[in-house]
Amino acid sequence: MPPTLIHLDKLRLYRHACPGGTGPSARIHFEYDCEVFAPVRVGDRLSVRGEVTDRYEKNGRDYVVLVMELSNAETGELLIRYQDKVILAYREASKAA
Numbered sequence: 001m002p003p004t005l006i007h008l009d010k011l012r013l014y015r016h017a018c019p020g021g022t023g024p025s026a027r028i029h030f031e032y033d034c035e036v037f038a039p040v041r042v043g044d045r046l047s048v049r050g051e052v053t054d055r056y057e058k059n060g061r062d063y064v065v066l067v068m069e070l071s072n073a074e075t076g077e078l079l080i081r082y083q084d085k086v087i088l089a090y091r092e093a094s095k096a097a
Contacts, residue, residue, distance in 0.1 A: 035081045045073035061087050 040046070047070070054065035063085060070080040 031085045033083045036079070037081070038077060038079050040070070040079055046079075047071045047073040063087055 048068060049071070050066060050068040052064055053067050054063075056063050066084045066086070068082045068084070069078055070082070071078050
């Protein structure tokens with residue numbers, strides 16, 4: 001599943017896990033890794049599960065690591081695992097002003 005297809009589910013998870021948002025001077029930087037175990041077929045019912053596995057600060061930047069798994073809803077077969085690391089905010093609000 002390329003990042004463009006998983007993007008909406010990822011945004012829903014970030015809104016839930018990070019209700020403060022991205023900060024006043026947000027920058028978008030991400031690294032991702034995608035493991036594909038089986039093809040996603042047209043007409044398959046899918047289930048997406050996501051979890052923020054780590055959140056930390058490094059060099060004044062807030063990082064979040066997210067893991068999402070896409071499975072076939074009927075069989076439970078794991079189809080894709082996606083890991084994403086994002087910088088939520090480049091600087092603190094007090095330093096951005």
